[in-house]
Amino acid sequence: MIPFFIFIICAALAVAGAIALIWAREPIHSALALILVMVALAVLYLLLGAPFITAVQIIVYAGAIMVLFVFVIMVLNFGLEERTNFSKLAIPGAILGLALMAEIAHWLWHASIGRALANGPAAQVAEASTRDLSEMLFSKYLFPFEATSILILIAVLGAWVLARKES
Amino acid sequence: MTFAIPISWYLVLSAVLFGLGVIAFVFKRNVITIFMSIELMLNAVNLAFVAFSRAHSQISGAPNLDGLVFVLFVIVVAAAEAAVGLAIVIMLAQNRQSLNVERVNLLKL
Numbered sequence: 195m196i197p198f199f200i201f202i203i204c205a206a207l208a209v210a211g212a213i214a215l216i217w218a219r220e221p222i223h224s225a226l227a228l229i230l231v232m233v234a235l236a237v238l239y240l241l242l243g244a245p246f247i248t249a250v251q252i253i254v255y256a257g258a259i260m261v262l263f264v265f266v267i268m269v270l271n272f273g274l275e276e277r278t279n280f281s282k283l284a285i286p287g288a289i290l291g292l293a294l295m296a297e298i299a300h301w302l303w304h305a306s307i308g309r310a311l312a313n314g315p316a317a318q319v320a321e322a323s324t325r326d327l328s329e330m331l332f333s334k335y336l337f338p339f340e341a342t343s344i345l346i347l348i349a350v351l352g353a354w355v356l357a358r359k360e361s
Numbered sequence: 362m363t364f365a366i367p368i369s370w371y372l373v374l375s376a377v378l379f380g381l382g383v384i385a386f387v388f389k390r391n392v393i394t395i396f397m398s399i400e401l402m403l404n405a406v407n408l409a410f411v412a413f414s415r416a417h418s419q420i421s422g423a424p425n426l427d428g429l430v431f432v433l434f435v436i437v438v439a440a441a442e443a444a445v446g447l448a449i450v451i452m453l454a455q456n457r458q459s460l461n462v463e464r465v466n467l468l469k470l
Contacts, residue, residue: 254436353445
């Protein structure tokens with residue numbers, strides 16, 4: 195019963211944060227709304243039995259990435275977002291986005307896999323331990339894991355090359 | 362009355378967040394908020410990954426961790442993307458004195 199209410203509260207917070215991201219005119223308010231969405235999703239990961247993903251979500255996403263965003267917003271400090279006439283593509287794009295959302299939601303609602311229970315007494319399943327996760331990461335997914343380290347190296351170099359002053 | 366939550370609720374929440382991310386991506390004019398809506402879409406997909414992982418664990422009875430590993434990779438790629446993307450945003454702001462995407466139209470016909 196308690197997971198049910200936690201799910202309802204966190205889902206409402208996540209959707210409210212996403213709407214606030216669209217609504218806000220100050221980029222910093224959008225960033226704070228996005229942090230709210232990420233923290234709510236972290237609680238949902240905990241409900242889904244993935245504590246390590248919760249920690250990574252808080253530390254890397256809500257911590258590192260969003261701090262980077264807030265830092266750039268503060269450094270640049272262009273103030274309010276200019277409201278301009280939308281491009282002609284915006285309205286059809288939004289309608290297509292809503293249609294996509296409704297279609298995916300409809301399909302997922304009726305998919306047979308969705309009837310599995312996430313929590314509750316009927317949902318007794320072994321918790322996914324961090325040890326199992328790390329063993330899988332370093333055996334089955336070793337090559338992609340090494341590839342991400344090269345990707346991060348290239349990203350660091352790229353960010354340095356882009357952001358330095360031309361001299 | 363039972364209060365167990367089906368996986369499909371999580372999946373529908375994920376779809377709703379992804380749709381809101383698409384709408385934010387289309388409507389926002391500020392480069393940084395457009396980046397943030399991409400992050401919102403990535404988060405929605407991560408939620409779907411974790412929910413599917415849980416569903417497969419439920420069905421097979423043993424923990425299925427592939428979805429969780431995928432989430433880790435998505436987070437790593439998102440971090441790299443944020444680093445490079447924000448560097449591009451800083452360069453753009455220095456060159457154009459504006460963050461409005463409508464002013465960045467060199468490639469437009």
